[in-house]
Amino acid sequence: MGQPHHPPPHERRLVALGRILQALRQGGAPDQLVQLVLDHVRTEFDYPILWVGRYDQSNHQMLLQGSVVPGDSRVFRPKLSLSPGDLMEQALIEQRPLIVVDLRQEPSAGEWTTIAQGLNIQSAILYPIRRKDSCIGLMLLGAERWGITPSAEERAHLSVLLGTLAEAWHQHDIEYQRQQQQHPDRVLETLLQRLVHIEHLDERLTAVVHDTHQLIQPSRSRVYWFEPRTNHFWLRVQYPKPTKQSRSGEPGGQPSATIQVQEARSFYQTLWADQLVVVGEAHSSLKAGLMAPLMAQMQAQSLIAAPIFCRNELVGALSVEGDTPRLWSEAEKRYMQTVSRLLGLAMPVAAADELIAQTQRDQQLVGGIVHSIHSDADWRKTLDLCARQLCDRTDAHYFLLLLHDTEHGGYEICYQSHGPTGRVPPLTWPSLDEVDWQMLERSQGVIRIEDVEHDLKLMAWRGNFQALGVQSLLVCNVSIGHAPEGLIIIGDKTCRHWSTAECTLLETVAQQIGLILHQWQLQRQMDQQGHVYEAIQWGLRMLQRTFQPEQLDAATTQHLANLLQVPAVVLVSWAIGEDMAQLSQLVLQTKAFQIDEDAVIPVASDAIINWALQTDGILPLTMADLPDLSRQWLSGPNDSNLLITALRTAPKHTPTAVLIVLAPPERRWTEYHFNLLTLIANQLAWARRHLSLTAMLVTQREKLEMLNWYKHRRFEEVYHQLEKGIQRLQALGKKPDALASQRFQQILRQLSSLLTSLNPLLQHEHWKLHTDYKTTPLISLLNRLMERVNPLIQAQQLWAKVHNESNLIIGGDLIKIEFILYELLASACQRSPRGGRIDVWCRQVDRQWLELSITDDGKLPPTLIDELNLGRPEDLLAPSALDDPPGLHLAICHGLMKQMGGDLSLSILDDQRILSRVLLPIANNSRSHRSGPLSPPGSASQPFSRHHGR
Structure with missing residues (x-):
C-alpha cells in the first residue's frame, strides 16, 4: 500500500x-x-x-x-x-x-x-x-x-x-x-378501542406504553411525569419493567428514574414548545452536546420523546429509548406525537380520579393515626407515621411538634422530622408576642404563612424559620379554641401556596395528635428516669472496661455531652501539689465558644476552679459572670449558660479536676439535668481516683522490681569479686616471699576499689535507681561481657562469636548497661540447646546509636515476646509471662533501657532464631543524656533479620 x-x-x-x-x-x-x-x-x-x-x-x-x-x-x-x-x-x-x-x-x-x-x-x-x-x-x-x-x-x-x-x-x-412490517394505523385503532374501557390513568398509561413498545421495538418505553413545584420529571410507567437485580447507576443496570430540569433544560424547553425530542439520527432535533448528559443518565444512545399536555400545561412526556444509535422513521415520529396528544385528552378525567384517590388517602391517614393512638403504647411511632404521611401528602420538608414550657416560657421541641438534607432546628423557641398568642388561641383553623420574609405573623420565630431554611409553613393549635399549649408546624423550603385541602387535613391531624400529648409527658418522665439508670450502668461498665485515664475522660465527656445535648464539655485537671492546671479533655461541637486547648491555668487564682472547689455540688453560671482572667482560655456569648462542679470522692480527699458544661443562651436547666450531671461527675471522680491509684502502685512496683534486680546483680558481682580475691589471698599465704607481698597489696587495693564502688549504691540508691554517666570502649565492654558469660557458654558447650568491626566509645550508666547485656546473653545461653551457637552483632545505626544484637537457637514463648514489646495485659490480675523469670528480668531490662534513652526488643527471625536487640548511645553524642533521654532513630525499629545470617 x-x-x-x-x-x-x-x-x-x-x-x-x-x-x-x-x-x-x-x-x-x-x-x-x-x-x-x-x-x-x-x-x-x-x-x-x-x-x-x-x-x-x-x-x-x-x-x-x-x-x-x-x-x-x-x-x-x-x-x-x-x-x-x-x-x-x-x-x-x-x-x-x-x-x-x-x-x-x-x-x-x-x-x-x-x-x-x-x-x-x-x-x-x-x-x-x-x-x-x-x-x-x-x-x-x-x-x-x-x-x-x-x-x-x-x-x-x-x-x-x-x-x-x-x-x-x-x-x-x-x-x-x-x-x-410496521402498521401504526392499526396499532392506534386497537389502542383507542382499549382506552375506552380503561378508567384509571395509570392503567391507560401502561396500555399506551405497552402498545408503543410492541410497535417501535425500542430498548425501553416510558412515561415521565412532570412535577412543577420541584421542577423535575419522575418515572411513572416503564416497559419492560426493571428486574430486581438491576440497580440504577450500575453498569448494565436501569437508567435513572428522575430527570432534573436544571440538568436537562434543552430537553425541557423543547417539550414545552410542543416539539419532539429526537436523538440518534444524523441530524437530531437537538445538538449532541446539549443532550449528552441526559442520554448518559438514561443510558441510551437514541431517543424520541413526545410532550403530553393538559389544559395548555406540560404534564409529562412519552419516550422510547434505544441502547444503540438508531435512525427513526417519520412514521414513528408521527405515531409518537399522535399518541402523546391522545393521552392529553384523557387528563381531565384523570384529574378527577386523582382527587378521589387523594381524598381516600387522607381518610386512611387520619384513620391510621386514630388506630395507632388506641393500639400502640409508643407515641413516637405514632408521630413517625403521622409526620411521614403528612409530609408526603403536602410535600413538605419539616414537621415540628412544639410544647409550651410553663416553667421558663417559650416552647420546646418534643418531636421533629426533617428530610435527609434538612437542618436541625433549635431545641428551644422564644415566647410568642401577645398578638400571636391570642391569634393562635382564637383561631378556628390553620394559620397559613406563604412567605416568611413578608408575613408579620409569628415574628418572634422568624429567626428560627430562617435558620431552618423554611420559606412557607402551616401552624395549627392541637387544641382549637384553647391556649396554644401544643403546636404543629409543617414547613417548606420554597415559597408556595397551601391548598384548602392541605389545611383541612392538618387541622384534622392536629386534633388527633392533641390526644397523645398527655401520653408524651408521661413518657418523658419515664425516659428521664431511664437516662439516670443508663448513666449508672454506663459508669459501672466504663469502670470495668477502661484502664487508661485518657480513655475514661474522653468517653465520659462525650457521653455527658450526648445525654445533656450540649455543644461543649470541658474537663480541667491537675496533679496533687501542682500549681498549674490544663485541659485534659474537650468536646466542642460549635464555633460559638472559644476554648484554648493549650492553656496553662493557675489553680490558686482561676475563678472557675476556685468557685467549683468552694461549692459542694453544681454551680450554674453565665459567661458574663466570669472574670477576664478566666475568659482568656474560655469565652463565648455573654448570656451562655455554664454548669461547673469539682470531681470529689470523699470529704478528706483533695479534688484534682473540674467539669464544665457549656450551653447556648436559650438552654434551661432542670432538676433532671442537675441530677444527671451530679451522678456522672461522682462516677468519673471515683473512676479517676481508682485508675490513678492503680497506676501509682503499678509504677512503684515496677521501680522496686528494677531496684531489686539491679541490687541483686550488683551484689552478685561483688560476691564473685570477693570470692576471687579471697582465693588469691589464700594462695599467696602459702608463698611468703617478696613477690607474694606485692601481689597481696595489689589484691587489697582491688578490694578497696570494690568497696568504693559500692558507696554510690549505698548512698544514692536506697529506694530508687541513680544514673551515673561513664564511657568505655565497645571492645572493653564486649570483653568483660564475654568473660562473665564464659562459664555459661562452657557449661552448655556453645559456639559463641562476636562480630564487631569498630571500636566506638559507649556512654551512659555502664554498670546497668553491662548488667542488661549480661542478662540478655545469659538468657540466650540458658535457653540454647547444648552445642548450639550464639552470635553477638555490633552495627552502628547512625552517629548517635549503636545496635548490639544477640542471636541464639533457643526457644521463647511467643506470648512473652509480644508482651515484652507491646506491654503487659490491661487486666493486672491476669497471668502474664512477665510476672516470673525470665520474662520478669527481660521486662526490667526493657524498662531500664527506656529510662536510659535506649531501646530493647526481642523477636523471632525467619529461621526461627531468637533475636535480642539493644540500642546503645555512642559517647561522642550522648552527653545530652544527662539532662534527658535520647530518642532512638525511627529506622532502628525495623527488622534486622537480613543482618544476622550464620
Whole structure:
C-alpha cells in the first residue's frame, strides 16, 4: 500500500479513525456511510482510485456503492459479475486482503483488467468488508505505481474501519425490514378501542406504553411525569419493567428514574414548545452536546420523546429509548406525537380520579393515626407515621411538634422530622408576642404563612424559620379554641401556596395528635428516669472496661455531652501539689465558644476552679459572670449558660479536676439535668481516683522490681569479686616471699576499689535507681561481657562469636548497661540447646546509636515476646509471662533501657532464631543524656533479620 507524501502522525491518524467510527455508529443512509469511508481513506492513504461494492448473494455479483477516480467515475459499471476463480470471488471466499502487483496483467482479474488498463492501475489491494464470519462486500484500493505493499498498521486501520461499515450496513438492513412490517394505523385503532374501557390513568398509561413498545421495538418505553413545584420529571410507567437485580447507576443496570430540569433544560424547553425530542439520527432535533448528559443518565444512545399536555400545561412526556444509535422513521415520529396528544385528552378525567384517590388517602391517614393512638403504647411511632404521611401528602420538608414550657416560657421541641438534607432546628423557641398568642388561641383553623420574609405573623420565630431554611409553613393549635399549649408546624423550603385541602387535613391531624400529648409527658418522665439508670450502668461498665485515664475522660465527656445535648464539655485537671492546671479533655461541637486547648491555668487564682472547689455540688453560671482572667482560655456569648462542679470522692480527699458544661443562651436547666450531671461527675471522680491509684502502685512496683534486680546483680558481682580475691589471698599465704607481698597489696587495693564502688549504691540508691554517666570502649565492654558469660557458654558447650568491626566509645550508666547485656546473653545461653551457637552483632545505626544484637537457637514463648514489646495485659490480675523469670528480668531490662534513652526488643527471625536487640548511645553524642533521654532513630525499629545470617 502506498505511503502518503506527508505521512500524518500516528496520534492524528488514531483521532481521525475515532471520529469516522463514531460517525458510522450513529447510522445514516448507506450511500452517506460509504462516502464517509471513501473520504477518510482518500485523506489518510495515498490511493487515487477507490471502489466499494456490496455482494449480492442471490445474483452472485457486486453492486457498486461508491468510488473515487481522478477522472470520469462512469468507468465503473453499477454491477460486476463474479466468475469462478477470479480475484473478487477469491477475496470473498478467503475473507482476507489480496495484493495484486499489476492489475492490468493479472489473468484472474476478470473485468478489472479492462478497468485497470483504462485507469492505468498497477498496484491494487482487494480488502473484504466483513461482519462476523461473513463477507458482505469488497473495497479496492488502486495506485499507478507497481509493487506497493501495505504495512501492518494500515491493515489494522482498514480492518477496523471496514468492519464498522459492515455493522452499519447490517443495522440499516434490520431497520429497513422492521419498518416494512410496521402498521401504526392499526396499532392506534386497537389502542383507542382499549382506552375506552380503561378508567384509571395509570392503567391507560401502561396500555399506551405497552402498545408503543410492541410497535417501535425500542430498548425501553416510558412515561415521565412532570412535577412543577420541584421542577423535575419522575418515572411513572416503564416497559419492560426493571428486574430486581438491576440497580440504577450500575453498569448494565436501569437508567435513572428522575430527570432534573436544571440538568436537562434543552430537553425541557423543547417539550414545552410542543416539539419532539429526537436523538440518534444524523441530524437530531437537538445538538449532541446539549443532550449528552441526559442520554448518559438514561443510558441510551437514541431517543424520541413526545410532550403530553393538559389544559395548555406540560404534564409529562412519552419516550422510547434505544441502547444503540438508531435512525427513526417519520412514521414513528408521527405515531409518537399522535399518541402523546391522545393521552392529553384523557387528563381531565384523570384529574378527577386523582382527587378521589387523594381524598381516600387522607381518610386512611387520619384513620391510621386514630388506630395507632388506641393500639400502640409508643407515641413516637405514632408521630413517625403521622409526620411521614403528612409530609408526603403536602410535600413538605419539616414537621415540628412544639410544647409550651410553663416553667421558663417559650416552647420546646418534643418531636421533629426533617428530610435527609434538612437542618436541625433549635431545641428551644422564644415566647410568642401577645398578638400571636391570642391569634393562635382564637383561631378556628390553620394559620397559613406563604412567605416568611413578608408575613408579620409569628415574628418572634422568624429567626428560627430562617435558620431552618423554611420559606412557607402551616401552624395549627392541637387544641382549637384553647391556649396554644401544643403546636404543629409543617414547613417548606420554597415559597408556595397551601391548598384548602392541605389545611383541612392538618387541622384534622392536629386534633388527633392533641390526644397523645398527655401520653408524651408521661413518657418523658419515664425516659428521664431511664437516662439516670443508663448513666449508672454506663459508669459501672466504663469502670470495668477502661484502664487508661485518657480513655475514661474522653468517653465520659462525650457521653455527658450526648445525654445533656450540649455543644461543649470541658474537663480541667491537675496533679496533687501542682500549681498549674490544663485541659485534659474537650468536646466542642460549635464555633460559638472559644476554648484554648493549650492553656496553662493557675489553680490558686482561676475563678472557675476556685468557685467549683468552694461549692459542694453544681454551680450554674453565665459567661458574663466570669472574670477576664478566666475568659482568656474560655469565652463565648455573654448570656451562655455554664454548669461547673469539682470531681470529689470523699470529704478528706483533695479534688484534682473540674467539669464544665457549656450551653447556648436559650438552654434551661432542670432538676433532671442537675441530677444527671451530679451522678456522672461522682462516677468519673471515683473512676479517676481508682485508675490513678492503680497506676501509682503499678509504677512503684515496677521501680522496686528494677531496684531489686539491679541490687541483686550488683551484689552478685561483688560476691564473685570477693570470692576471687579471697582465693588469691589464700594462695599467696602459702608463698611468703617478696613477690607474694606485692601481689597481696595489689589484691587489697582491688578490694578497696570494690568497696568504693559500692558507696554510690549505698548512698544514692536506697529506694530508687541513680544514673551515673561513664564511657568505655565497645571492645572493653564486649570483653568483660564475654568473660562473665564464659562459664555459661562452657557449661552448655556453645559456639559463641562476636562480630564487631569498630571500636566506638559507649556512654551512659555502664554498670546497668553491662548488667542488661549480661542478662540478655545469659538468657540466650540458658535457653540454647547444648552445642548450639550464639552470635553477638555490633552495627552502628547512625552517629548517635549503636545496635548490639544477640542471636541464639533457643526457644521463647511467643506470648512473652509480644508482651515484652507491646506491654503487659490491661487486666493486672491476669497471668502474664512477665510476672516470673525470665520474662520478669527481660521486662526490667526493657524498662531500664527506656529510662536510659535506649531501646530493647526481642523477636523471632525467619529461621526461627531468637533475636535480642539493644540500642546503645555512642559517647561522642550522648552527653545530652544527662539532662534527658535520647530518642532512638525511627529506622532502628525495623527488622534486622537480613543482618544476622550464620
